[in-house]
Amino acid sequence: MTQLARLAGGPAARAAVLSLLLATGACTGDLGRPRQDIFSQVLAPQAGFWSATARGEAASHFRFTDDEEQLRDRAWRLVMPSHEKSIFQRRVSDLAHARILPAQMQSSAKSDYFNALTGGSFASQASRYARLAEDANADRLLIGPFRANAMRVVAADRVRMRTAESSPEVAPSQIDPAQARVVENEGLILWVCERVGFRIESYRYALANLVVEMPSREAIRAERAIMALEAEAGPLCKMPLIGVFGGEGRAPAGEGDKAPVVYKG
Template identity: 75%
Template sequence: MLLGLLASACTTGDLGRPRPTVWSQVIAPEAGFRAATARGEAASYFRITDDEEQLRDRAWRFIMPAHERSYFQREVSNLASYRILPVAAQSSAISDYFGGLTAGAYASQASRYSRLAEDTNADRLLIGPFRANAMRVVAADRVRMRALEGSALVPAEKQDPALARVIENEGLILWVCERVGFRIESYRYALANLVVEMPSREAIRAERSIMALEAEAAPLCKLPLIGTFGGEAKKPVVYKG
């Protein structure tokens, strides 16, 4: 049944995320809430705001594997996005993208370099909107926490879910920062191995695209967060293939 539900979510909606279905809107969120709670993770039953929903939609691209041919990894990451699986279940092998990039038939070596540059540029263009969205969510969470602490009208039973929502939001931002770092390392691995296997002048364009992505990603990992995970986003880690 689970496989069938996953298959039904393959149609693409806004920002690349699957279109809303009963699975994505009802079953998966409830299953994720229960699974996260069972693992001892913060989970809130509060309805999400418009900005929080958009943040999750924008995060989805970066959480997923960079290449669509990474079929198994995509399913794992999709389940992790709903919190049904823990984040640690995702692959940390930077060779995954290169495997997807070089699988199948291509007209020429230039097409592989072109696809690498296109994927890198697409990421770069989407980081700015995600960062702006994240800043709005963090600002709203600061208001949430001030209202929670300063109003006697808010019942005590809303304190834990309010804090849990702040933790969820901040955790998602940190997760995206980490996966963007993973993508950059994956792109660099792919470029190095393409040059070894199929040297081409197109490598210059791909290299410049990766450098531009790195420059755009740097401010994302320096956002001043509230501090539920220790404040500023951590510097992306370096992965091993």
């Protein structure tokens, strides 16, 4: 026990220890999300704060507003892998959502969804096209509410920073955590935009390979669903932000690197 305490002495080490506990002790609740227990409510947020701080990312100790809590709940579904059979990647994404792992550890292989979609047994190719269309449509229905939620958070952050910078009643010690929270919120929006784009790429990859392997007229319905998702994602990835990462839901024109992903889940 003494040795474990020594190992958990630093922020990164404490996060690693708690990550192991989370990986082995988390239980599944509704919609595949971690059940609301001591791990998801206490240990995961604290481990995420330690991990993000150790990586040099912005991390605020401020309590979340209702809209910020809801934004993180809505983001969870969009940053997770599209298919429930991607079990390992779902766990990685879950830990990234809690900030225990960096978001960059998520898979960027477009083939993951196709492999999960066609990995099991199925009676007809029509079911694969139907599932693809259903997944794209389900994502599309989530984007509008997330964008509306994000706009409320961004508006509140503008008020937050105007007050923090202009009011003599605000203690200097409040400025840094306020700025960190703005970075967290904007980083989360950018991350969701990035992962929605990745979903669209994954769906297009799956559709093309389904058509090559099992041609079907059902491909038309799936393609229309993907196009509708793409149209819905456009406004999200162009919404005006405060600008800590460039001002939009994508990197500014002329910059080759993606906007960094830092946030507090």
